[in-house]
Amino acid sequence: MHSSILQAINGISFAALLFLLASGFTITFGLMRVVNMAHGAYYLVGGYIGLTITRYTGSFALGVLSGGLAVIPLGYLIDRFLVSRTGENHLAQVLLTVGIAFVLGDVALHIWGGDNLKVPTPIELRGAIELPGGIIYPTYRLLLILFGIVVGLSLWLLYRKTQIGAVVRAGVDDREIVSAIGINIDWLFVLVSALASFLAGMAGVVGGAFLTLYPGAEWEILVYALVVVIFGGLGSLEGAMIGALIVGLLDAYGRWLLPEFSYFVLFGPMAILLLFRPRGIFGREG
Protein backbone atom coordinates (compact mmCIF):
# COMPACT_ATOMS: atom_id res chain seq x y z
CA MET A 1 0.00 0.00 0.00
CA HIS A 2 2.74 2.38 1.02
CA SER A 3 4.77 1.72 -2.10
CA SER A 4 1.81 2.17 -4.41
CA ILE A 5 1.12 5.62 -2.93
CA LEU A 6 4.80 6.41 -3.18
CA GLN A 7 4.78 5.44 -6.85
CA ALA A 8 1.72 7.60 -7.42
CA ILE A 9 3.56 10.62 -6.01
CA ASN A 10 6.61 9.74 -8.10
CA GLY A 11 4.41 9.58 -11.16
CA ILE A 12 2.73 12.89 -10.45
CA SER A 13 6.02 14.68 -9.92
CA PHE A 14 7.38 13.27 -13.18
CA ALA A 15 4.12 14.37 -14.80
CA ALA A 16 4.78 17.92 -13.58
CA LEU A 17 8.13 17.92 -15.35
CA LEU A 18 6.69 16.38 -18.52
CA PHE A 19 3.96 18.99 -18.58
CA LEU A 20 6.54 21.79 -18.64
CA LEU A 21 8.04 20.33 -21.79
CA ALA A 22 4.94 19.02 -23.52
CA SER A 23 2.85 22.18 -23.05
CA GLY A 24 5.30 24.21 -25.13
CA PHE A 25 5.55 21.50 -27.77
CA THR A 26 1.80 21.17 -28.10
CA ILE A 27 1.01 24.90 -28.25
CA THR A 28 3.73 25.60 -30.81
CA PHE A 29 2.19 22.89 -32.94
CA GLY A 30 -1.35 24.15 -32.36
CA LEU A 31 -0.55 27.71 -33.36
CA MET A 32 2.32 27.48 -35.82
CA ARG A 33 1.84 23.92 -37.11
CA VAL A 34 5.49 23.28 -36.32
CA VAL A 35 6.78 19.95 -35.03
CA ASN A 36 9.90 20.92 -33.17
CA MET A 37 12.03 17.85 -32.45
CA ALA A 38 14.71 20.16 -31.07
CA HIS A 39 12.51 20.74 -28.03
CA GLY A 40 14.41 18.05 -26.15
CA ALA A 41 17.67 19.79 -27.02
CA TYR A 42 16.26 23.04 -25.60
CA TYR A 43 15.62 21.11 -22.40
CA LEU A 44 19.18 19.83 -22.29
CA VAL A 45 20.86 23.12 -23.20
CA GLY A 46 18.66 25.07 -20.75
CA GLY A 47 19.50 22.52 -18.07
CA TYR A 48 23.24 22.77 -18.66
CA ILE A 49 23.19 26.58 -18.66
CA GLY A 50 21.12 26.58 -15.47
CA LEU A 51 23.60 24.14 -13.94
CA THR A 52 26.55 26.41 -14.71
CA ILE A 53 24.77 29.53 -13.40
CA THR A 54 23.71 27.69 -10.22
CA ARG A 55 27.29 26.55 -9.63
CA TYR A 56 28.69 30.05 -10.07
CA THR A 57 26.06 32.05 -8.19
CA GLY A 58 24.92 29.42 -5.73
CA SER A 59 21.32 30.36 -6.39
CA PHE A 60 19.07 27.59 -7.69
CA ALA A 61 16.23 30.01 -8.45
CA LEU A 62 18.56 32.12 -10.59
CA GLY A 63 19.71 28.96 -12.35
CA VAL A 64 16.14 27.94 -13.21
CA LEU A 65 15.33 31.41 -14.48
CA SER A 66 18.48 31.81 -16.56
CA GLY A 67 18.18 28.29 -17.98
CA GLY A 68 14.76 29.26 -19.30
CA LEU A 69 15.76 32.73 -20.49
CA ALA A 70 18.93 31.55 -22.25
CA VAL A 71 16.97 29.26 -24.56
CA ILE A 72 14.61 32.02 -25.74
CA PRO A 73 17.04 33.72 -28.19
CA LEU A 74 18.25 30.31 -29.36
CA GLY A 75 14.70 29.19 -30.06
CA TYR A 76 13.91 32.49 -31.76
CA LEU A 77 16.88 32.29 -34.13
CA ILE A 78 16.10 28.66 -35.01
CA ASP A 79 12.45 29.50 -35.68
CA ARG A 80 13.15 32.67 -37.57
CA PHE A 81 15.95 31.51 -39.85
CA LEU A 82 15.54 27.74 -40.20
CA VAL A 83 12.15 26.32 -39.27
CA SER A 84 10.20 29.14 -40.95
CA ARG A 85 11.70 28.08 -44.29
CA THR A 86 10.01 24.67 -44.20
CA GLY A 87 6.48 26.07 -44.47
CA GLU A 88 4.02 23.43 -43.34
CA ASN A 89 5.99 20.44 -44.58
CA HIS A 90 6.13 18.33 -41.42
CA LEU A 91 8.62 15.88 -42.89
CA ALA A 92 11.08 18.69 -43.59
CA GLN A 93 10.45 20.14 -40.13
CA VAL A 94 11.18 16.83 -38.44
CA LEU A 95 14.42 16.27 -40.36
CA LEU A 96 15.53 19.86 -39.92
CA THR A 97 14.85 20.02 -36.19
CA VAL A 98 16.41 16.59 -35.63
CA GLY A 99 19.50 17.97 -37.37
CA ILE A 100 19.42 21.03 -35.11
CA ALA A 101 19.09 18.78 -32.08
CA PHE A 102 22.14 16.75 -33.23
CA VAL A 103 24.17 19.94 -33.54
CA LEU A 104 23.04 21.33 -30.18
CA GLY A 105 23.58 17.98 -28.46
CA ASP A 106 27.09 17.63 -29.85
CA VAL A 107 28.03 21.19 -28.92
CA ALA A 108 26.69 20.59 -25.40
CA LEU A 109 28.71 17.35 -25.20
CA HIS A 110 31.80 19.32 -26.17
CA ILE A 111 31.23 22.00 -23.53
CA TRP A 112 29.86 20.02 -20.58
CA GLY A 113 31.32 16.57 -21.28
CA GLY A 114 29.74 13.15 -21.26
CA ASP A 115 29.24 12.56 -17.54
CA ASN A 116 25.94 12.59 -15.69
CA LEU A 117 25.71 16.03 -14.10
CA LYS A 118 23.28 16.91 -11.34
CA VAL A 119 22.05 20.46 -10.88
CA PRO A 120 22.80 21.31 -7.23
CA THR A 121 19.67 22.09 -5.22
CA PRO A 122 19.60 24.37 -2.15
CA ILE A 123 20.11 22.68 1.24
CA GLU A 124 16.52 23.44 2.29
CA LEU A 125 15.16 21.35 -0.57
CA ARG A 126 17.45 18.37 -0.09
CA GLY A 127 15.73 16.68 2.83
CA ALA A 128 12.54 14.68 2.99
CA ILE A 129 9.13 15.46 4.42
CA GLU A 130 6.89 13.09 6.32
CA LEU A 131 3.47 13.10 4.73
CA PRO A 132 0.27 12.18 6.55
CA GLY A 133 0.19 8.38 6.70
CA GLY A 134 3.87 8.07 7.54
CA ILE A 135 5.22 8.34 3.99
CA ILE A 136 8.65 9.94 3.79
CA TYR A 137 9.12 11.75 0.53
CA PRO A 138 11.88 14.02 -0.88
CA THR A 139 10.98 17.69 -0.43
CA TYR A 140 12.29 18.62 -3.84
CA ARG A 141 9.96 16.34 -5.76
CA LEU A 142 6.96 17.45 -3.72
CA LEU A 143 7.79 21.06 -4.54
CA LEU A 144 8.11 20.07 -8.18
CA ILE A 145 4.47 18.94 -8.10
CA LEU A 146 3.51 22.30 -6.63
CA PHE A 147 5.58 24.09 -9.25
CA GLY A 148 3.92 22.09 -12.02
CA ILE A 149 0.47 22.96 -10.69
CA VAL A 150 1.34 26.67 -10.48
CA VAL A 151 2.75 26.73 -14.01
CA GLY A 152 -0.14 24.67 -15.35
CA LEU A 153 -2.72 26.90 -13.70
CA SER A 154 -1.05 30.11 -14.91
CA LEU A 155 -0.80 28.77 -18.43
CA TRP A 156 -4.40 27.69 -18.34
CA LEU A 157 -5.55 31.12 -17.05
CA LEU A 158 -3.38 32.85 -19.65
CA TYR A 159 -4.80 30.65 -22.38
CA ARG A 160 -8.45 30.65 -21.38
CA LYS A 161 -9.05 33.91 -19.53
CA THR A 162 -6.89 36.63 -21.05
CA GLN A 163 -6.98 38.65 -24.25
CA ILE A 164 -3.66 37.19 -25.41
CA GLY A 165 -4.92 33.67 -24.76
CA ALA A 166 -8.06 34.39 -26.75
CA VAL A 167 -5.96 35.57 -29.70
CA VAL A 168 -3.77 32.47 -29.48
CA ARG A 169 -6.82 30.21 -29.38
CA ALA A 170 -8.24 32.05 -32.37
CA GLY A 171 -4.90 31.54 -34.12
CA VAL A 172 -5.03 27.80 -33.44
CA ASP A 173 -8.46 27.69 -35.08
CA ASP A 174 -7.80 29.87 -38.09
CA ARG A 175 -4.77 32.02 -38.40
CA GLU A 176 -5.68 33.63 -41.71
CA ILE A 177 -8.80 35.16 -40.17
CA VAL A 178 -6.81 36.29 -37.12
CA SER A 179 -4.34 38.16 -39.28
CA ALA A 180 -7.14 39.44 -41.50
CA ILE A 181 -8.78 41.23 -38.58
CA GLY A 182 -5.58 43.17 -38.00
CA ILE A 183 -3.76 41.13 -35.36
CA ASN A 184 -0.04 40.83 -35.93
CA ILE A 185 0.24 37.05 -36.07
CA ASP A 186 4.02 37.04 -36.53
CA TRP A 187 4.40 38.82 -33.22
CA LEU A 188 2.11 36.24 -31.66
CA PHE A 189 4.26 33.44 -33.07
CA VAL A 190 7.38 34.98 -31.55
CA LEU A 191 5.65 35.33 -28.19
CA VAL A 192 4.38 31.75 -28.12
CA SER A 193 7.64 30.25 -29.30
CA ALA A 194 9.53 32.28 -26.68
CA LEU A 195 7.19 30.93 -24.01
CA ALA A 196 7.68 27.37 -25.26
CA SER A 197 11.47 27.73 -25.29
CA PHE A 198 11.41 29.27 -21.83
CA LEU A 199 9.36 26.41 -20.42
CA ALA A 200 11.63 23.80 -22.04
CA GLY A 201 14.82 25.44 -20.77
CA MET A 202 13.37 25.79 -17.29
CA ALA A 203 12.26 22.16 -17.36
CA GLY A 204 15.86 21.20 -18.11
CA VAL A 205 17.14 22.82 -14.93
CA VAL A 206 14.27 21.57 -12.78
CA GLY A 207 14.53 18.06 -14.24
CA GLY A 208 18.32 18.07 -14.15
CA ALA A 209 18.17 18.39 -10.38
CA PHE A 210 16.72 14.88 -9.98
CA LEU A 211 17.06 13.08 -13.34
CA THR A 212 20.59 14.46 -13.99
CA LEU A 213 21.77 15.78 -17.36
CA TYR A 214 23.75 13.68 -19.84
CA PRO A 215 24.18 13.33 -23.60
CA GLY A 216 21.10 11.53 -24.91
CA ALA A 217 18.82 12.85 -22.15
CA GLU A 218 17.30 15.17 -24.74
CA TRP A 219 15.89 12.25 -26.75
CA GLU A 220 14.69 10.28 -23.75
CA ILE A 221 12.69 13.19 -22.38
CA LEU A 222 11.46 14.18 -25.85
CA VAL A 223 9.95 10.76 -26.41
CA TYR A 224 8.05 11.02 -23.12
CA ALA A 225 6.82 14.45 -24.18
CA LEU A 226 5.74 13.04 -27.55
CA VAL A 227 3.76 10.30 -25.84
CA VAL A 228 2.13 12.93 -23.61
CA VAL A 229 1.13 14.87 -26.69
CA ILE A 230 -0.09 11.75 -28.50
CA PHE A 231 -2.24 10.82 -25.50
CA GLY A 232 -3.62 14.32 -25.02
CA GLY A 233 -3.95 15.34 -28.64
CA LEU A 234 -1.65 17.70 -30.53
CA GLY A 235 -2.35 21.36 -29.94
CA SER A 236 -4.39 20.99 -26.75
CA LEU A 237 -3.16 22.46 -23.47
CA GLU A 238 -5.68 20.51 -21.40
CA GLY A 239 -4.65 17.40 -23.31
CA ALA A 240 -1.04 18.00 -22.31
CA MET A 241 -2.09 18.16 -18.62
CA ILE A 242 -4.08 14.93 -18.74
CA GLY A 243 -1.52 13.26 -20.97
CA ALA A 244 1.33 14.17 -18.61
CA LEU A 245 -0.55 12.65 -15.68
CA ILE A 246 -1.30 9.45 -17.59
CA VAL A 247 2.28 9.08 -18.81
CA GLY A 248 3.81 9.96 -15.44
CA LEU A 249 1.69 7.42 -13.60
CA LEU A 250 2.05 4.67 -16.20
CA ASP A 251 5.80 5.15 -16.18
CA ALA A 252 6.10 5.09 -12.39
CA TYR A 253 3.96 1.96 -11.99
CA GLY A 254 5.60 0.33 -15.02
CA ARG A 255 9.08 0.83 -13.61
CA TRP A 256 7.94 -0.50 -10.26
CA LEU A 257 5.90 -3.54 -11.31
CA LEU A 258 7.55 -4.62 -14.58
CA PRO A 259 10.98 -2.99 -14.71
CA GLU A 260 12.10 -4.90 -17.79
CA PHE A 261 8.95 -4.04 -19.73
CA SER A 262 8.21 -0.54 -18.48
CA TYR A 263 8.25 0.74 -22.06
CA PHE A 264 5.42 -1.64 -22.94
CA VAL A 265 3.39 -0.42 -19.98
CA LEU A 266 3.79 3.10 -21.33
CA PHE A 267 3.46 2.53 -25.06
CA GLY A 268 1.00 -0.37 -25.08
CA PRO A 269 -1.95 1.70 -23.83
CA MET A 270 -0.90 4.43 -26.24
CA ALA A 271 -1.14 2.04 -29.18
CA ILE A 272 -4.56 0.83 -28.02
CA LEU A 273 -5.83 4.38 -27.55
CA LEU A 274 -4.67 5.22 -31.07
CA LEU A 275 -6.71 2.41 -32.52
CA PHE A 276 -9.86 4.05 -31.19
CA ARG A 277 -8.92 7.72 -31.12
CA PRO A 278 -6.07 8.33 -33.57
CA ARG A 279 -5.89 11.99 -32.58
CA GLY A 280 -5.67 11.51 -28.82
CA ILE A 281 -8.13 12.31 -26.07
CA PHE A 282 -8.53 16.01 -26.79
CA GLY A 283 -7.41 15.98 -30.39
CA ARG A 284 -9.63 17.48 -33.02
CA GLU A 285 -10.28 16.42 -36.59
CA GLY A 286 -8.81 18.51 -39.34
Added chain:
Amino acid sequence: MNSYRVILVLTALAAVLIAPLVAGQYWMSLITQVYIYGLLALSVDLLLGHAGLYSLCQASFFAVAAYTTAILQVRYGYPTIFAAPAGLAAGTLLAGLYGCAVRTRGVYFILITIALGYIIWGAFYRWASFTGGDNGITNVPPPTVLGLSIASQTAYYYFVLGVVILCAFGYRILTRSPFGLSLRGIKGSESRMQSLGYRTTMHLYMAFVISGAIASLAGVLYVYYNRFINPVAASFQISVEVSLMAIVGGSGTIVGPFIGAGIFLGLRNWVSSFFEMHTAVMGMVFIATVLWAPGGIVGFIERWRTGGRMKGQQ
Protein backbone atom coordinates in the same frame (compact mmCIF):
# COMPACT_ATOMS: atom_id res chain seq x y z
CA MET B 1 15.44 2.43 -71.26
CA ASN B 2 17.64 4.37 -73.65
CA SER B 3 21.20 3.42 -74.58
CA TYR B 4 22.62 6.11 -72.30
CA ARG B 5 21.08 4.47 -69.25
CA VAL B 6 22.06 0.96 -70.39
CA ILE B 7 25.70 2.06 -70.52
CA LEU B 8 25.37 3.73 -67.13
CA VAL B 9 23.85 0.62 -65.52
CA LEU B 10 26.43 -1.71 -67.10
CA THR B 11 29.32 0.50 -65.98
CA ALA B 12 27.95 0.60 -62.44
CA LEU B 13 27.48 -3.17 -62.46
CA ALA B 14 31.03 -3.73 -63.68
CA ALA B 15 32.34 -1.35 -61.02
CA VAL B 16 30.62 -3.13 -58.12
CA LEU B 17 31.65 -6.56 -59.47
CA ILE B 18 35.35 -5.76 -59.74
CA ALA B 19 35.44 -3.62 -56.59
CA PRO B 20 36.81 -6.48 -54.39
CA LEU B 21 39.75 -6.90 -56.76
CA VAL B 22 40.96 -3.33 -56.38
CA ALA B 23 39.62 -2.19 -53.00
CA GLY B 24 41.33 -2.90 -49.69
CA GLN B 25 39.76 -4.22 -46.49
CA TYR B 26 38.58 -0.82 -45.33
CA TRP B 27 36.77 0.04 -48.55
CA MET B 28 35.23 -3.42 -48.90
CA SER B 29 33.81 -3.15 -45.44
CA LEU B 30 32.47 0.33 -46.11
CA ILE B 31 30.87 -0.66 -49.43
CA THR B 32 29.20 -3.73 -47.89
CA GLN B 33 27.83 -1.43 -45.21
CA VAL B 34 26.56 0.95 -47.91
CA TYR B 35 24.61 -1.91 -49.55
CA ILE B 36 23.02 -2.93 -46.26
CA TYR B 37 22.09 0.58 -45.15
CA GLY B 38 21.04 1.37 -48.71
CA LEU B 39 18.57 -1.51 -48.52
CA LEU B 40 17.25 -0.14 -45.22
CA ALA B 41 16.97 3.32 -46.81
CA LEU B 42 15.10 1.70 -49.71
CA SER B 43 12.55 0.36 -47.23
CA VAL B 44 12.07 3.91 -45.91
CA ASP B 45 11.67 5.17 -49.44
CA LEU B 46 8.95 2.67 -50.37
CA LEU B 47 6.80 4.50 -47.83
CA LEU B 48 8.25 7.98 -48.25
CA GLY B 49 8.86 8.25 -51.97
CA HIS B 50 5.97 6.14 -53.19
CA ALA B 51 3.23 6.20 -50.55
CA GLY B 52 4.00 9.58 -48.96
CA LEU B 53 4.26 8.19 -45.43
CA TYR B 54 7.23 9.09 -43.27
CA SER B 55 7.98 6.18 -40.98
CA LEU B 56 10.53 6.65 -38.21
CA CYS B 57 10.50 3.10 -36.83
CA GLN B 58 12.30 1.25 -39.63
CA ALA B 59 15.22 0.55 -37.29
CA SER B 60 12.81 -1.57 -35.19
CA PHE B 61 12.22 -4.12 -37.95
CA PHE B 62 15.91 -4.03 -38.82
CA ALA B 63 16.92 -4.70 -35.21
CA VAL B 64 14.23 -7.28 -34.44
CA ALA B 65 15.28 -9.32 -37.47
CA ALA B 66 18.95 -8.99 -36.55
CA TYR B 67 18.38 -9.91 -32.89
CA THR B 68 16.16 -12.88 -33.73
CA THR B 69 18.75 -14.27 -36.11
CA ALA B 70 21.59 -13.64 -33.67
CA ILE B 71 19.81 -15.17 -30.67
CA LEU B 72 18.75 -18.26 -32.61
CA GLN B 73 22.24 -18.81 -33.98
CA VAL B 74 24.32 -17.97 -30.95
CA ARG B 75 22.20 -19.07 -28.04
CA TYR B 76 20.22 -21.95 -29.49
CA GLY B 77 22.67 -23.05 -32.19
CA TYR B 78 20.18 -23.11 -35.06
CA PRO B 79 21.74 -23.13 -38.56
CA THR B 80 21.59 -20.09 -40.84
CA ILE B 81 19.03 -21.77 -43.07
CA PHE B 82 16.59 -21.60 -40.15
CA ALA B 83 17.81 -18.54 -38.23
CA ALA B 84 17.88 -16.10 -41.15
CA PRO B 85 14.32 -16.76 -42.39
CA ALA B 86 13.12 -16.69 -38.77
CA GLY B 87 14.67 -13.25 -38.34
CA LEU B 88 13.05 -12.08 -41.54
CA ALA B 89 9.70 -13.43 -40.38
CA ALA B 90 9.99 -11.82 -36.93
CA GLY B 91 10.72 -8.37 -38.37
CA THR B 92 7.91 -8.67 -40.89
CA LEU B 93 5.51 -9.85 -38.20
CA LEU B 94 6.33 -6.77 -36.15
CA ALA B 95 5.65 -4.63 -39.22
CA GLY B 96 2.26 -6.34 -39.48
CA LEU B 97 1.56 -5.33 -35.90
CA TYR B 98 2.89 -1.79 -36.19
CA GLY B 99 1.03 -1.41 -39.43
CA CYS B 100 -1.97 -0.22 -37.42
CA ALA B 101 -0.17 3.14 -37.43
CA VAL B 102 -1.41 3.70 -41.00
CA ARG B 103 -4.78 4.58 -39.49
CA THR B 104 -3.18 7.98 -38.99
CA ARG B 105 -1.61 10.36 -41.48
CA GLY B 106 0.86 13.18 -41.61
CA VAL B 107 2.39 14.42 -38.44
CA TYR B 108 0.50 11.93 -36.25
CA PHE B 109 1.96 9.06 -38.23
CA ILE B 110 5.45 10.46 -37.76
CA LEU B 111 5.05 10.90 -34.00
CA ILE B 112 3.44 7.48 -33.52
CA THR B 113 6.16 5.65 -35.41
CA ILE B 114 8.78 7.41 -33.28
CA ALA B 115 7.02 6.21 -30.15
CA LEU B 116 6.58 2.67 -31.51
CA GLY B 117 10.27 2.58 -32.38
CA TYR B 118 11.17 3.38 -28.80
CA ILE B 119 9.28 0.33 -27.50
CA ILE B 120 11.68 -1.96 -29.36
CA TRP B 121 14.74 0.01 -28.33
CA GLY B 122 13.54 -0.04 -24.71
CA ALA B 123 12.86 -3.78 -24.83
CA PHE B 124 16.34 -4.60 -26.15
CA TYR B 125 17.94 -2.23 -23.72
CA ARG B 126 16.09 -3.16 -20.54
CA TRP B 127 15.26 -6.84 -21.06
CA ALA B 128 18.90 -7.63 -20.39
CA SER B 129 18.41 -11.26 -19.32
CA PHE B 130 17.29 -12.18 -22.83
CA THR B 131 18.86 -9.61 -25.13
CA GLY B 132 22.15 -9.00 -23.35
CA GLY B 133 21.21 -5.39 -22.57
CA ASP B 134 23.77 -2.79 -23.53
CA ASN B 135 26.32 -5.41 -24.61
CA GLY B 136 23.92 -7.07 -27.01
CA ILE B 137 24.67 -10.41 -28.67
CA THR B 138 28.24 -11.09 -29.68
CA ASN B 139 30.09 -13.81 -31.63
CA VAL B 140 27.54 -14.32 -34.38
CA PRO B 141 29.10 -16.95 -36.68
CA PRO B 142 29.46 -16.38 -40.44
CA PRO B 143 26.41 -17.56 -42.40
CA THR B 144 26.33 -21.05 -43.85
CA VAL B 145 24.26 -21.49 -47.00
CA LEU B 146 23.76 -25.00 -48.47
CA GLY B 147 26.67 -26.35 -46.48
CA LEU B 148 28.99 -23.56 -47.61
CA SER B 149 30.30 -21.16 -45.02
CA ILE B 150 30.51 -17.60 -46.30
CA ALA B 151 33.37 -16.68 -44.03
CA SER B 152 35.60 -14.41 -46.12
CA GLN B 153 34.88 -10.73 -46.52
CA THR B 154 34.93 -10.97 -50.32
CA ALA B 155 32.47 -13.87 -50.36
CA TYR B 156 30.08 -12.00 -48.10
CA TYR B 157 30.46 -8.91 -50.27
CA TYR B 158 29.26 -10.83 -53.31
CA PHE B 159 26.50 -12.47 -51.31
CA VAL B 160 25.15 -9.09 -50.12
CA LEU B 161 25.53 -7.65 -53.60
CA GLY B 162 23.51 -10.53 -55.06
CA VAL B 163 20.73 -10.10 -52.52
CA VAL B 164 20.65 -6.33 -53.07
CA ILE B 165 20.46 -6.68 -56.86
CA LEU B 166 17.64 -9.22 -56.56
CA CYS B 167 15.83 -6.86 -54.20
CA ALA B 168 16.29 -3.93 -56.53
CA PHE B 169 14.72 -5.92 -59.37
CA GLY B 170 11.84 -7.00 -57.16
CA TYR B 171 11.41 -3.43 -55.99
CA ARG B 172 11.30 -2.17 -59.56
CA ILE B 173 8.60 -4.69 -60.46
CA LEU B 174 6.67 -3.84 -57.31
CA THR B 175 6.71 -0.07 -57.81
CA ARG B 176 5.63 -0.41 -61.45
CA SER B 177 2.83 -2.85 -60.67
CA PRO B 178 -0.76 -1.66 -60.29
CA PHE B 179 -0.16 -1.82 -56.53
CA GLY B 180 2.87 0.48 -56.79
CA LEU B 181 0.93 2.89 -58.97
CA SER B 182 -1.94 2.92 -56.50
CA LEU B 183 0.53 3.97 -53.80
CA ARG B 184 1.66 6.87 -55.95
CA GLY B 185 -1.97 7.75 -56.46
CA ILE B 186 -2.53 7.81 -52.71
CA LYS B 187 0.51 10.04 -52.29
CA GLY B 188 -0.87 12.40 -54.90
CA SER B 189 -4.41 12.56 -53.60
CA GLU B 190 -5.80 10.06 -51.15
CA SER B 191 -9.36 11.33 -51.32
CA ARG B 192 -9.39 10.94 -55.10
CA MET B 193 -8.14 7.36 -54.84
CA GLN B 194 -10.85 6.66 -52.27
CA SER B 195 -13.53 8.04 -54.52
CA LEU B 196 -12.22 5.75 -57.28
CA GLY B 197 -12.99 2.85 -54.95
CA TYR B 198 -9.53 2.00 -53.63
CA ARG B 199 -9.23 0.87 -50.03
CA THR B 200 -6.37 3.25 -49.41
CA THR B 201 -5.68 2.27 -45.80
CA MET B 202 -5.37 -1.38 -46.85
CA HIS B 203 -2.89 -0.41 -49.59
CA LEU B 204 -0.83 1.64 -47.17
CA TYR B 205 -0.89 -1.21 -44.66
CA MET B 206 0.44 -3.59 -47.32
CA ALA B 207 3.15 -1.09 -48.25
CA PHE B 208 4.08 -0.75 -44.58
CA VAL B 209 4.44 -4.54 -44.17
CA ILE B 210 6.49 -4.90 -47.38
CA SER B 211 8.70 -2.04 -46.24
CA GLY B 212 9.12 -3.80 -42.89
CA ALA B 213 10.13 -6.98 -44.71
CA ILE B 214 12.82 -5.13 -46.69
CA ALA B 215 14.09 -3.53 -43.48
CA SER B 216 14.17 -6.99 -41.85
CA LEU B 217 16.19 -8.39 -44.74
CA ALA B 218 18.68 -5.56 -44.24
CA GLY B 219 18.77 -6.48 -40.54
CA VAL B 220 19.61 -10.12 -41.26
CA LEU B 221 22.36 -9.08 -43.70
CA TYR B 222 23.65 -6.62 -41.12
CA VAL B 223 23.98 -9.08 -38.25
CA TYR B 224 26.07 -11.48 -40.35
CA TYR B 225 28.20 -8.59 -41.57
CA ASN B 226 28.75 -7.00 -38.16
CA ARG B 227 28.89 -10.30 -36.20
CA PHE B 228 27.31 -8.60 -33.21
CA ILE B 229 24.23 -6.57 -32.45
CA ASN B 230 23.30 -4.15 -29.66
CA PRO B 231 20.36 -1.82 -28.89
CA VAL B 232 21.92 1.02 -30.92
CA ALA B 233 20.65 -0.79 -34.05
CA ALA B 234 17.06 -0.16 -32.89
CA SER B 235 17.63 3.47 -31.96
CA PHE B 236 15.75 6.48 -33.22
CA GLN B 237 19.02 7.85 -34.60
CA ILE B 238 19.32 4.95 -37.06
CA SER B 239 15.76 5.49 -38.26
CA VAL B 240 16.42 9.19 -38.87
CA GLU B 241 19.78 8.58 -40.51
CA VAL B 242 18.40 6.09 -43.02
CA SER B 243 15.56 8.42 -43.91
CA LEU B 244 18.14 11.12 -44.54
CA MET B 245 20.02 8.68 -46.78
CA ALA B 246 16.85 8.12 -48.79
CA ILE B 247 16.29 11.86 -49.15
CA VAL B 248 19.93 12.78 -49.83
CA GLY B 249 20.13 10.23 -52.60
CA GLY B 250 16.80 11.10 -54.14
CA SER B 251 13.42 9.98 -52.93
CA GLY B 252 11.25 7.83 -55.16
CA THR B 253 14.12 6.17 -57.08
CA ILE B 254 15.90 2.84 -56.69
CA VAL B 255 19.54 3.98 -56.84
CA GLY B 256 18.85 7.09 -54.73
CA PRO B 257 18.84 5.38 -51.31
CA PHE B 258 22.08 3.55 -52.14
CA ILE B 259 23.79 6.73 -53.35
CA GLY B 260 22.50 8.45 -50.20
CA ALA B 261 23.87 5.66 -48.00
CA GLY B 262 27.22 5.95 -49.76
CA ILE B 263 27.39 9.71 -49.28
CA PHE B 264 26.23 9.58 -45.68
CA LEU B 265 28.47 6.74 -44.51
CA GLY B 266 31.43 7.94 -46.53
CA LEU B 267 31.12 11.46 -45.17
CA ARG B 268 30.71 10.24 -41.61
CA ASN B 269 33.74 7.93 -41.78
CA TRP B 270 35.83 10.67 -43.36
CA VAL B 271 34.79 13.45 -40.97
CA SER B 272 35.10 11.31 -37.86
CA SER B 273 38.69 10.45 -38.82
CA PHE B 274 39.86 14.01 -38.15
CA PHE B 275 37.06 15.92 -36.42
CA GLU B 276 35.73 15.04 -33.01
CA MET B 277 32.36 16.74 -33.40
CA HIS B 278 31.18 14.62 -36.31
CA THR B 279 27.62 14.35 -34.97
CA ALA B 280 27.33 18.13 -35.31
CA VAL B 281 28.58 17.91 -38.88
CA MET B 282 25.99 15.24 -39.68
CA GLY B 283 23.34 17.46 -38.09
CA MET B 284 24.38 20.23 -40.44
CA VAL B 285 24.06 17.83 -43.36
CA PHE B 286 20.44 17.25 -42.24
CA ILE B 287 19.81 20.99 -42.13
CA ALA B 288 21.50 21.65 -45.48
CA THR B 289 19.60 18.83 -47.20
CA VAL B 290 16.23 20.11 -46.04
CA LEU B 291 16.97 23.70 -46.96
CA TRP B 292 18.84 23.36 -50.24
CA ALA B 293 18.44 19.88 -51.69
CA PRO B 294 14.99 18.51 -50.80
CA GLY B 295 15.02 16.50 -54.06
CA GLY B 296 18.36 14.88 -53.17
CA ILE B 297 21.31 14.19 -55.44
CA VAL B 298 19.28 12.36 -58.07
CA GLY B 299 16.84 15.27 -58.12
CA PHE B 300 19.76 17.65 -58.43
CA ILE B 301 21.26 15.82 -61.41
CA GLU B 302 17.84 15.48 -63.00
CA ARG B 303 17.29 19.23 -62.65
CA TRP B 304 20.69 19.92 -64.12
CA ARG B 305 20.09 17.58 -67.06
CA THR B 306 16.68 19.03 -67.84
CA GLY B 307 18.07 22.54 -67.52
CA GLY B 308 15.97 23.62 -64.57
CA ARG B 309 12.69 22.22 -65.89
CA MET B 310 11.56 19.98 -63.07
CA LYS B 311 8.44 18.15 -62.10
CA GLY B 312 6.85 19.42 -58.91
CA GLN B 313 8.92 18.35 -55.93
CA GLN B 314 7.37 17.24 -52.68
